[in-house]
Amino acid sequence: MHFKRFWAIFTARNKEFIRDRSGFGWNLLFPFMIIVGIGLIFSGKTLVQYKIGVFPASPSAASATGSLAKNLSRKPYVRLIEVDSLETGLQKLKRHRIDLLLRLGKPPYPYWVSEDSPNGYVAEQILRSALSGQTVSGKVDRRKIQGLTMRYIDWLLSGVLAMNMMFSALWGVGYVVVRYRKLGALKRLMTTPLSAFEYLSAQMVSRVSVLAFSTVIVWIGCDLIFDFHVVGHYLDLALAFFTGGLSLTALGLLLASRGTSEELTTGILNFISWPMMFLSEVWFSLEGAPGWIQSLAKIFPLTHMIKAARAVMQDGAGIRDIMPELAILSAFSLIFLSLAAALFSWNKSVVSG
Numbered sequence: 001m002h003f004k005r006f007w008a009i010f011t012a013r014n015k016e017f018i019r020d021r022s023g024f025g026w027n028l029l030f031p032f033m034i035i036v037g038i039g040l041i042f043s044g045k046t047l048v049q050y051k052i053g054v055f056p057a058s059p060s061a062a063s064a065t066g067s068l069a070k071n072l073s074r075k076p077y078v079r080l081i082e083v084d085s086l087e088t089g090l091q092k093l094k095r096h097r098i099d100l101l102l103r104l105g106k107p108p109y110p111y112w113v114s115e116d117s118p119n120g121y122v123a124e125q126i127l128r129s130a131l132s133g134q135t136v137s138g139k140v141d142r143r144k145i146q147g148l149t150m151r152y153i154d155w156l157l158s159g160v161l162a163m164n165m166m167f168s169a170l171w172g173v174g175y176v177v178v179r180y181r182k183l184g185a186l187k188r189l190m191t192t193p194l195s196a197f198e199y200l201s202a203q204m205v206s207r208v209s210v211l212a213f214s215t216v217i218v219w220i221g222c223d224l225i226f227d228f229h230v231v232g233h234y235l236d237l238a239l240a241f242f243t244g245g246l247s248l249t250a251l252g253l254l255l256a257s258r259g260t261s262e263e264l265t266t267g268i269l270n271f272i273s274w275p276m277m278f279l280s281e282v283w284f285s286l287e288g289a290p291g292w293i294q295s296l297a298k299i300f301p302l303t304h305m306i307k308a309a310r311a312v313m314q315d316g317a318g319i320r321d322i323m324p325e326l327a328i329l330s331a332f333s334l335i336f337l338s339l340a341a342a343l344f345s346w347n348k349s350v351v352s353g
Contacts, residue, residue, distance in 0.1 A: 049077040050123045051288045053089045053098040068109065071130035078126060079288040090145060095314055096155045097287040099123040108141040118152055154229050158309040159282035161218065165211050165241065166248050166276065166302050170269050173207050174252035178265045181256075187347040196344035200337060204249045211245045212238075232312035236319055240312060243329040244305025250336035251301060257343040276300045281307075301332045 052072060073080055081098055083089040089101040093114055100123035101112040111127060113120040124142075131139050180186050189199065222228065230237060255272065259265045279286070279293065280302040286294050297303045308325035311317035319326075 050075075050100075050119055050126060051079050051081055051098040051285075052123055052127070053081045053083045053092060053101045054104055055083045055085060055089050055101075056104065068130055069104070072127065075126050075130065078123075081288045092287065093117075094145065095285075095310070096152055097285040100127060102127065107139045109139065110141045110143050112143050112145055114145060151229070153226055154313065155310070156283070157222065157226075157228055158313055159280075159306050161215055161241070162244060162280075162302055162306045162309065163277055163282045164218070165215060165245050165305075166273060168211055168214070169207060169245060169248035170252040170255070170273055172210070172252070173203050173249055174256040174269055175262065175265055177203065177253065177256040178259045178262055181345070181347065182260050182262065184347070190346045195341075196346075197337075197341040200253050200340050200344065204246065204253060204337065207249045207252075208242065208245045211249075212242065215241060228313075230313050231316035232318065236317070236322065237309060237312045239319065239326065240305060240308035240322060243326050243333070244301060244308070247301040247305070247329045247332040247336065250333045250340065254336045254340040254343070257340045258345045276302045279303070301329055304328050304332075 054069065069080065072078060083092065083098075083101070086101075086103070089098070090112060092098045093101045093112055096114070096117055099113070099117055099119040103110045111124075113124050117123075127140065177186075219228075251272070252269075255268055256265060259268075279297040280300050281297070282302075286297060304325040308317075308322040308329075311322050311325075315321075
């Protein structure tokens with residue numbers, strides 16, 4: 001290897017990267033923003049790993065078990081979540097939104113825990129440890145959950161599939177369109193009658209077709225191994241994923257409507273996808289999280305797609321039940337695609353390197 005030739009390419013690439021001020025600045029800014037954002041959301045008192053639902057939420061019941069509730073609230077990484085009734089609490093427990101359900105009142109304290117919850121066993125031990133110094137026998141009454149309990153793998157499946165669609169949609173169109181523009185491939189289409197809306201619509205439908213095919217293949221493969229349970233109809237589930245795929249693809253097209261820097265586009269795509277993945281309940285429920293975090297999660301299309309898919313899979317929801325989520329996703333798709341077509345540039349960018 002000739003060192004001078006190696007050094008020439010090495011220095012040229014470094015100068016090119018540094019001169020791309022948007023890409024270079026984003027590489028410095030993005031990690032800082034992600035760390036600060038995650039630190040604000042998940043650090044300190046907002047980090048709750050074990051969620052114990054309690055009912056009834058009445059002053060008399062709370063005073064009757066004041067010492068128990070106080071001991072539980074003092075445990076690290078534990079959040080007591082008030083629920084309206086036994087039925088509501090069991091529904092949250094079956095759907096892994098809480099880890100244990102406890103009825104306040106006089107001992108023995110009835111409680112319910114899901115055998116399929118990874119955190120359920122730990123939450124049960126925390127409850128028993130809160131009675132330290134007392135004879136646990138006779139103080140608690142472990143009850144069985146009646147009816148079908150959703151396995152954690154079933155709860156996780158819809159989130160993982162939606163997350164995979166998100167990355168494929170954003171990167172499959174966002175990054176690719178920017179690369180086409182940088183290479184000058186889009187500039188050649190300016191001489192044709194093709195409009196920006198037609199080009200972007202074709203890109204969106206093409207990507208959604210690929211997403212649908214890959215999702216079906218992944219589903220079939222995983223179903224052969226884990227035998228997933230779907231309470232609702234598969235067509236309703238497919239509609240939820242399809243509508244969500246449209247909105248995510250349209251978002252990717254919007255992000256790529258004027259970019260020419262691949263480095264900057266990579267940073268922006270990461271900046272959008274990572275918070276969306278953390279706040280859309282892909283891996284864990286936001287039950288008990290601060291209200292502003294739950295409100296923030298609603299601005300992401302991924303949140304509504306996962307909510308609709310889980311409603312079909314777990315609760316047997318039909319099209320009427322998930323219509324609000326489908327309407328929101330459809331509105332996202334229309335808004336993102338319209339903005340992308342209005343801002344689209346064949347050969348230049350608002351932010352240039």
